[in-house]
Amino acid sequence: MTAKIYAVGVGPGDPELLTRKAARIIRSAAVICAPTGAADAASYALSIVEDLIDPSRQEVLPQVFPMRKDQEGLEAFWDEAAAQVAARVRAGRDVAFITIGDPFLYSTFLYLYRIFQERYPDIPVEIVPGISSINAAAAAAGVPLGMAAERIAILPTTYEDDELRRTFADFDTVILMKVNRVFDRIYALLKELGLERKGVFVRRVGSADEEVIFDLERLVGEKLDYLSLLIVKK
Amino acid sequence: MTAKIYAVGVGPGDPELLTRKAARIIRSAAVICAPTGAADAASYALSIVEDLIDPSRQEVLPQVFPMRKDQEGLEAFWDEAAAQVAARVRAGRDVAFITIGDPFLYSTFLYLYRIFQERYPDIPVEIVPGISSINAAAAAAGVPLGMAAERIAILPTTYEDDELRRTFADFDTVILMKVNRVFDRIYALLKELGLERKGVFVRRVGSADEEVIFDLERLVGEKLDYLSLLIVKK
Structure with a gap:
């Protein structure tokens, strides 16, 4: 061999x-x-x-x-x-x-x-292949990524607000990776779109420090983990 | 318990x-x-x-x-x-x-x-959580789903051509699930967009019948498996 x-x-x-x-x-x-x-x-x-x-x-x-x-x-x-x-x-x-x-x-x-x-x-x-943090975070949060005809977008970093608006309009589920550095801007955009209650923030999934947070407002202004992501499901 | x-x-x-x-x-x-x-x-x-x-x-x-x-x-x-x-x-x-x-x-x-x-x-x-066919198909084909700032879209079924054109324009990697019934239409669209050599079709990944096909043209007109997907990476 x-x-x-x-x-x-x-x-x-x-x-x-x-x-x-x-x-x-x-x-x-x-x-x-x-x-x-x-x-x-x-x-x-x-x-x-x-x-x-x-x-x-x-x-x-x-x-x-x-x-x-x-x-x-x-x-x-x-x-x-x-x-x-x-x-x-x-x-x-x-x-x-x-x-x-x-x-x-x-x-x-x-x-x-x-x-x-x-x-x-x-x-x-x-x-x-391995279990990705996306699948594990969805499982931990109890939020399905997609069923039937739902469309899923995965964005590794955060884009201009206009691109994000279009992605939120076109897709049923949007996963934002490495959202830690720009969370406050994203939260403001979600509020503008009426989606601030449709998101879940998951940090350090699968570790002893795993945390699943549906109340996104309390994360505003916080210093957030690098190993975290946000799932927004309309 | x-x-x-x-x-x-x-x-x-x-x-x-x-x-x-x-x-x-x-x-x-x-x-x-x-x-x-x-x-x-x-x-x-x-x-x-x-x-x-x-x-x-x-x-x-x-x-x-x-x-x-x-x-x-x-x-x-x-x-x-x-x-x-x-x-x-x-x-x-x-x-x-x-x-x-x-x-x-x-x-x-x-x-x-x-x-x-x-x-x-x-x-x-x-x-x-389990290994999805998406991660397994990418691994079998040797085609990374996304690195660095690449954006990924997952479409469970096939949409109107105009929606697909927009998704191919906005995303670096597009995964089409259950493409079997509409493959010929999708292939024609990929040709129109100059992407027909950027796709890989994977069927029955992880089974004894697994097959990875980069030459999409030979699939046109074929009866295709239900358990198959297409990864298009620009």
Whole structure:
């Protein structure tokens, strides 16, 4: 068997929300790559799966991907991470790159994936889907994402008010990711559209700090978590 | 502990794509409710999890929900199903209602959920999220759903061409569910928009019959599967 990279979605936080396939691969891969936001920071993905890992026979390789708005200079971190992964796969060792949520939905892995497609096309990559924070947040809040003919929009960041107005008009369910920095503006827009009672804010879903908040008004002016999202269902 | 209903997403087809939580609940629930499309049809959800079930100590309760365009008369099936489930929960038995994909994303369970909210508000319902066919299809095709600032739209059925044109203009990734009946019209629209090489058709993801097709033209005029979707990524 040729060695490969597995991009493994480990779900939003609860270790029970790992798939059985993810658990099997994490238990057996020779190398576990765990992204962190800073050299001195713990990897959230790693904390979800650490019970599955045996450091006496598996290498745990933390990789730093600084989180910042300014993307400049980040390429160097990705290039170095890709080279580290590629060296291990070419030496015949399977690498599991763990990522919270689903690897193909706004994950850390996607930057690495692009580099592998462009520069290491000989190295096989298998994507192992995971429970995304969107599905987990909807479940925790008891708010269905969509049934029958309902249309769903997912916006990773917040756009101009006019674009948002159009999206709210065209879609039945709108999911705003990473809403933390612009919540007050979004809340004002929801009020203008008469939707302020149609939203639910979910933070740190699947973790011990999970919170589901229907009373959006009380979040105005608060400092909000990075790991949070807003589901608005008309 | 009060008995409850668990709505358990069992993923798109591969038993390994069940979460560990779903597996635990299916192993332990006193009753497993399995939806089928017709009285003489097998339950696809049940086929995914049957290895986990012990009929000597668990009741397997198939429930028929006819699949048809005309919704009239379906309410009676849902009412009967809800009453069967409610009777078991009130007798102190946990019920796991299994559903393919994720329970809150276009699932069979959502009709039952509405009935429970309206008519059995005393019965607790816990939603156990599952891997949706969308995440699994993207993984199988190697096509990321969205990264960075990309916007995603999910359309459960197909709309008027003008609405579709607008959605393709506004979003980076468009997922068309249940595209089977209108594929030829959609393909013509994609050609008009110059997007016919930007789509991937995935059928029966996670099953032995899984197929990933990038050459959309060869599907024109074909009879297509109900369990299929189209991801268009600009």
